Amino acid sequence: MADKVVGILGGGQLGRMLAAxxxxxxxKVIILxxxxxxxxxxxxxxxxxxxxxxxxxxxxxxKIQELARKVDVLTMEIEHVNVESLKQIEGYxxxxxxxSPDTIHLIQDKYRQKEHLAAARLAIGPxxxxxxxxxxxxxxxxxxxxxxxLKSRTLAYDGRGNYAIxxxxxxxxxxxxxxxxxxxxxxWMPFVKEIAVMVVRSATGEVASYPVVETVHKDNxxxxxFAPLRSRDASLSERARxxxxxxxxxxxxxxxxxxxxxxxxxxxxxxxxxxPRPHNSGHYTIEACETSQxxxxxxxxxxxxxxxxxxxxxxxVMLNLIGHSSSMSEIEAIRDVALxxxxxxxxxxxxxxxxxxxxxxxxxVVAESDAQLRARLRPLLLALPDGSK
Ligand code: ATP
Ligand code: MG
Ligand code: MG
Numbered sequence: 389m390a391d392k393v394v395g396i397l398g399g400g401q402l403g404r405m406l407a408a409x410x411x412x413x414x415x416k417v418i419i420l421x422x423x424x425x426x427x428x429x430x431x432x433x434x435x436x437x438x439x440x441x442x443x444x445x446x447x448x449x450x451k452i453q454e455l456a457r458k459v460d461v462l463t464m465e466i467e468h469v470n471v472e473s474l475k476q477i478e479g480y481x482x483x484x485x486x487x488s489p490d491t492i493h494l495i496q497d498k499y500r501q502k503e504h505l506a507a508a509r510l511a512i513g514p515x516x517x518x519x520x521x522x523x524x525x526x527x528x529x530x531x532x533x534x535x536x537x538l539k540s541r542t543l544a545y546d547g548r549g550n551y552a553i554x555x556x557x558x559x560x561x562x563x564x565x566x567x568x569x570x571x572x573x574x575x576w577m578p579f580v581k582e583i584a585v586m587v588v589r590s591a592t593g594e595v596a597s598y599p600v601v602e603t604v605h606k607d608n609x610x611x612x613x614f615a616p617l618r619s620r621d622a623s624l625s626e627r628a629r630x631x632x633x634x635x636x637x638x639x640x641x642x643x644x645x646x647x648x649x650x651x652x653x654x655x656x657x658x659x660x661x662x663x664p665r666p667h668n669s670g671h672y673t674i675e676a677c678e679t680s681q682x683x684x685x686x687x688x689x690x691x692x693x694x695x696x697x698x699x700x701x702x703x704x705v706m707l708n709l710i711g712h713s714s715s716m717s718e719i720e721a722i723r724d725v726a727l728x729x730x731x732x733x734x735x736x737x738x739x740x741x742x743x744x745x746x747x748x749x750x751x752x753v754v755a756e757s758d759a760q761l762r763a764r765l766r767p768l769l770l771a772l773p774d775g776s777k
Pocket of ligand 1: 513537539544545546547548549550574575576577578582605608648660661
């Protein structure tokens with residue numbers, strides 16, 4: 389196992405945390421990323437020239453091939469990769485690619501992903517394809533109602549491919565702001581909570597789910613993740629895990645998947661979207677679970693036994709450190725509060741510049757009870773540049 393070299397497409401924070409988990413298992417990792425000081429590359433010093441990182445973009449076919457020649461298993465920290473290139477490599481080499489290029493192909497286009505989930509009879513809200521014209525989006529409004537969520541099919545993250553249309557007069561602006569990308573429309577889901585489940589899938593198709601978490605978003609970006617989910621409905625977590633596991637069973641290839649879901653007032657659960665990789669809602673697993681999502685991703689893609697997904701603390705929360713401006717000192721101020729708070733782990737991603745809306749790091753807090761957790765979280769929220777909102 390230790391001899392197998394893993395190549396990761398993308399070297400951001402998820403790649404960095406994968407690399408950190410790999411170092412504990414002495415698994416060698418090579419990163420493909422265009423930044424020569426990318427977060428994941430910073431913590432991996434190649435000990436031999438054969439393990440040197442590749443400088444290039446994860447959409448660049450030649451660079452992906454260069455990485456493929458150096459490794460035994462290819463995986464990714466982002467789904468927006470050049471999937472045609474992965475399919476070609478799959479065709480001519482015995483290299484393992486996890487999850488499978490077919491899975492990435494299905495998931496990286498959100499409309500195709502929805503069609504796949506619908507065909508598998510999984511619970512998703514109504515959606516429909518639209519053209520980038522006012523008439524076509526108006527037809528979706530007529531059918532699905534207002535508000536309407538207009539989404540880019542591809543290259544979406546942190547809500548940056550979404551436009552919530554609240555009034556039909558906003559349709560031209562919505563199309564313009566999504567900038568000529570292929571679009572589709574989703575019915576507005578009046579959720580009371582957003583929840584998520586990480587699922588790990590072995591190469592043989594065995595699945596294991598992590599506890600259900602509650603995710604709280606601010607400005608479309610994940611802000612807080614509480615684990616485990618608290619609910620008066622005892623069956624809720626079981627149902628959410630089953631839905632997430634059933635969804636992940638429909639894909640091929642190994643690795644962890646993040647299943648984002650909406651919880652409606654009547655306790656119905658609908659899948660929002662699935663990420664074929666470690667996920668922000670699973671960062672908490674590093675401190676709060678017996679095996680982190682990162683280690684389980686590696687175990688899965690290396691055909692090692694999967695680790696326990698159980699919580700090892702009664703209560704936990706993850707706070708994302710999102711850039712508020714270009715000032716790194718705002719992030720450092722929260723770090724200092726966290727360092728003075730018991731039960732707290734600080735993760736800084738090593739990004740060279742702080743920018744508004746950029747994920748700079750996160751803090752995980754664990755506690756013996758929910759009350760203790762809230763008490764530990766409070767000073768952190770108050771230290772955020774925009775207060776405790
Ligand atoms: P991520 O960073 O999670 O990949 P993304 O850019 O892919 O984000 P989505 O997950 O599709 O975007 O949407 C971002 C957020 O917008 C969701 O977490 C949810 O709060 C809200 N949202 C998305 N779709 C809907 C919908 N159909 N109805 C209501 N709210 C929605
Ligand atoms: Mg997404
Ligand atoms: Mg999402």
